Amino acid sequence: MSKKILVLAGDGIGTEIVAEAVKVLNVLQAEGAIDVSMQDGLVGGAAYDAAGDPLPEETLEAARASDAVLLGAVGGPKWEPLHISKRPEKGLLGLRSGLGLFANLRPAILYPQLADASTLKPEVVSGLDIMIVRELTGDIYFGQPRGVETLPSGERRGFNTMVYTESEVERICRVAFDIAMKRGKKVCSVDKANVLECTEMWREVAIQTARDYPEIALSHMYVDNAAMQLVRAPKQFDVMVTGNIFGDILSDCAAMLTGSIGMLPSASLNEKGQGMYEPIHGSAPDIAGKGVANPLATILSVAMMLRYSLDAAPAAERIEAAVSKVLDQGLRTADIMSSGMRQVGTAEMGDAVVAEL
Numbered sequence: 001m002s003k004k005i006l007v008l009a010g011d012g013i014g015t016e017i018v019a020e021a022v023k024v025l026n027v028l029q030a031e032g033a034i035d036v037s038m039q040d041g042l043v044g045g046a047a048y049d050a051a052g053d054p055l056p057e058e059t060l061e062a063a064r065a066s067d068a069v070l071l072g073a074v075g076g077p078k079w080e081p082l083h084i085s086k087r088p089e090k091g092l093l094g095l096r097s098g099l100g101l102f103a104n105l106r107p108a109i110l111y112p113q114l115a116d117a118s119t120l121k122p123e124v125v126s127g128l129d130i131m132i133v134r135e136l137t138g139d140i141y142f143g144q145p146r147g148v149e150t151l152p153s154g155e156r157r158g159f160n161t162m163v164y165t166e167s168e169v170e171r172i173c174r175v176a177f178d179i180a181m182k183r184g185k186k187v188c189s190v191d192k193a194n195v196l197e198c199t200e201m202w203r204e205v206a207i208q209t210a211r212d213y214p215e216i217a218l219s220h221m222y223v224d225n226a227a228m229q230l231v232r233a234p235k236q237f238d239v240m241v242t243g244n245i246f247g248d249i250l251s252d253c254a255a256m257l258t259g260s261i262g263m264l265p266s267a268s269l270n271e272k273g274q275g276m277y278e279p280i281h282g283s284a285p286d287i288a289g290k291g292v293a294n295p296l297a298t299i300l301s302v303a304m305m306l307r308y309s310l311d312a313a314p315a316a317e318r319i320e321a322a323v324s325k326v327l328d329q330g331l332r333t334a335d336i337m338s339s340g341m342r343q344v345g346t347a348e349m350g351d352a353v354v355a356e357l
């Protein structure tokens with residue numbers, strides 16, 4: 001039966017990179033490797049401009065009715081002056097919470113061809129394969145109370161609240177442990193249990209949940225140390241599990257180990273098996289409209305979509321192999337360029353992947 005994909009390009013480089021990912025889907029569709037129907041929708045600044053709302057009801061409904069959502073990126077300077085409730089980022093957060101996409105998988109894998117593209121020494125990153133499991137619908141992103149209030153003195157006070165329930169922690173830990181059982185069986189839970197009660201509880205629940213997974217080696221690390229260890233000796237990690245805000249920051253850091261943030265895909269999954277797939281990077285206003293953005297994170301997100309939501313693992317493997325072959329050919333977008341390689345733009349990179357499929 002045909003699967004439904006909602007395509008939300010969003011803002012900035014979102015439209016450029018999603019166009020390349022859609023090319024890949026179209027080719028697989030044309031040759032019968034997948035059976036999908038694609039529908040476009042509006043989210044973020046584009047949706048605000050068209051409908052006055054970064055997440056129109058129509059988009060959320062279409063997302064709920066889809067098997068998978070492909071998203072580019074949202075945001076940009078144009079919309080920064082808006083009230084926070086109308087900003088593009090609220091559209092993305094509304095999709096995550098509205099669909100219950102609590103499990104965000106961010107694989108940081110170094111393609112060996114890119115060992116020189118990383119700012120770290122090749123021996124530090126070669127063979128890197130980390131899965132970051134980020135909780136995506138809780139934490140300080142969604143906790144109440146939140147806001148800015150004016151005190152009697154006239155001074156303003158801003159506040160956000162870090163919140164997790166035990167069931168939310170247990171649920172994301174199970175996702176991480178299940179993934180680790182199919183890999184190196186090592187999970188590092190990242191918290192700030194030395195300072196924050198919320199994450200002290202996180203650590204207790206992680207330990208309790210791990211009792212159901214006797215084969216898993218569970219370790220714990222404070223987030224500040226984890227950031228340092230990621231650049232010191234990243235290959236010590238197999239699976240990392242952490243909350244929403246720590247996972248946001250650590251995954252950008254891990255992205256650079258793979259050569260560029262333009263290489264890191266992601267899957268955001270709910271309990272029903274629906275997923276939203278997007279690169280971990282943003283709308284990159286500094287390079288938007290220039291045709292130079294790296295589309296590989298988005299193309300690799302399509303591979304995750306085929307694997308996790310569309311039951312098409314062989315096609316996913318073909319996409320990943322095609323990306324590898326294109327890198328073998330020496331084609332590089334500006335962000336992963338190194339000496340002796342041939343620099344190409346967004347569309348040329350997408351076309352090269354399609355040609356290798």
Ligand code: NAD
Pocket residue numbers: 013017072073074075076077089092261262278279280281282283284285286287292293294295297335
């Ligand atoms: P960003 O990820 O957009 O950009 C950071 C840096 O990485 C920039 O120099 C950019 O040019 C570069 N970069 C990012 N993606 C790239 C790619 N595919 N190829 C080459 N270079 C790439 O982060 P930012 O500048 O902090 O944020 C810009 C906007 O994007 C903000 O409005 C932010 O809220 C939004 N944002 C959205 C998402 C999302 O939609 N998931 C994620 C992060 C940031």
Ligand code: IPM
Pocket residue numbers: 075089092093248280282
């Ligand atoms: C990401 C982004 C988002 C986040 C923003 C744009 C809401 O940085 O997907 O990593 O903080 O989760």
Ligand code: MN
Pocket residue numbers: 248249252280
């Ligand atoms: Mn982020």
